[in-house]
């Protein structure tokens with residue numbers, strides 16, 4: 083079976099065709115597209131971005147993201163973990179609010195500074 087997809091690794095957005103049996107990838111302009119096409123049919127991953135609550139800060143929430151892509155099938159479970167976080171101001175870019183979230187080897191890290199109110 084052939085699967086069509088768009089490579090999301092750079093703005094060029096190459097249209098890929100991946101043969102699910104032979105794992106042959108066509109339409110990619112560079113090797114990253116080939117790796118992406120294969121990972122999409124074997125273990126698709128995504129970087130997750132969201133926000134967490136912050137107590138006592140100048141803002142009530144701070145943005146966060148996964149430090150590395152996580153398996154696509156775990157996105158909702160990881161979002162549940164992110165929603166449980168209650169950080170205390172100040173928080174700074176790069177602070178880890180969840181280490182190794184659900185054993186994925188990815189941390190949830192702050193991507194916006196929130197100082198004390």
Ligand code: SF4
Nearest residue numbers: 089092095096112115
């Ligand atoms: S295959 Fe390479 S050039 Fe094409 S979108 Fe992916 S990363 Fe960009």
